[in-house]
C-alpha cells in the first residue's frame with residue numbers, strides 16, 4: 001500500500017510539473033461531496049476493500065485506473081485557472097516556492113534579483129557571492145551546501161580539491177563539466193566552513209529552486225547531507241537515503257556524499273561510484 005501511494009504521488013507530481021510547463025501557476029478543483037458506501041455483504045466488501053490475493057496484473061490495472069482518475073481531475077478543462085472570482089474558492093499553489101509573478105523566470109532575472117544580497121547574515125563573511133555555473137540546458141544538476149574558501153576567493157562553485165574530484169566524478173559518467181549545472185543551497189561562504197543554519201538555507205534556497213525550475217534537469221545529484229536535507233526539506237540522514245532516488249517536484253534526486261568527504265575518507269568513493277552509475281543509467285534512459 002505504501003509503495004502504491006508513493007507511485008500515485010509520483011504520478012501526481014509529474015502531472016503537476018506538466019501543468020506548470022503549460023503555464024498553470026495555481027488551481028483549484030471543485031470539491032465533490034462523497035459518501036462512504038455502507039458495506040452490507042462480503043461480496044461488497046471485496047469491491048470496496050480488494051483482497052490482497054489480487055494478481056500483480058490486477059493490482060497494476062487498479063493503480064493505473066486510480067492514477068487515470070487523478071489525471072482526469074487535473075485536466076485543464078476540469079480546472080479553474082487564473083484569477084479568483086469567488087472568495088469561497090481558495091487557490092492551491094502548485095509550487096509553494098514560486099509565485100505567479102515569476103512565471104517568466106530566467107537565469108538572468110534570478111541573478112539580478114539576488115543582486116548585492118544581504119538577505120541572510122552570511123553576507124558579512126563573504127569575499128563575493130558564488131553563483132551557480134554551468135549549462136543552462138543541462139540534464140544533470142549538482143547541488144552542494146555552500147561555498148568553501150577556494151570558491152569564495154574565485155567566485156565559482158566547486159573549485160579547489162573537492163571541485164577537481166567532482167570534475168572526475170562527472171567525467172566518470174561520460175559527461176563534461178561544461179555539460180552540467182553546478183550550484184549550492186547558500187551562495188555565501190559560512191565562517192569557518194560551518195554548515196549554513198536552517199534559517200540561512202531557507203532564505204537562499206529559493207534561488208537554486210528557481211534555477212531548477214528554469215533549467216528543468218532530468219536529474220539532480222545532491223552532494224552531502226546538508227544539501228540533501230535542505231533541498232528535500234527532510235531531516236533524514238544521508239546514510240539512510242544515499243544511493244536511493246528521491247523526488248523533487250517530479251525530478252529525480254540522487255543523494256550522495258560530498259567530494260570533500262571523499263577526500264577525507266577515500267573508501268566512500270565506491271559508494272559514490274555506485275550512485276553515479278544509477279544516475280548515468282537514468283540519464284541514458286532519456287536519450
Ligand code: SF4
Pocket residue numbers: 114117118119120121122123129186187188200203204
Ligand atoms: S547566502 Fe544567499 S541569502 Fe545569504 S546573503 Fe548570500 S546570497 Fe543572500
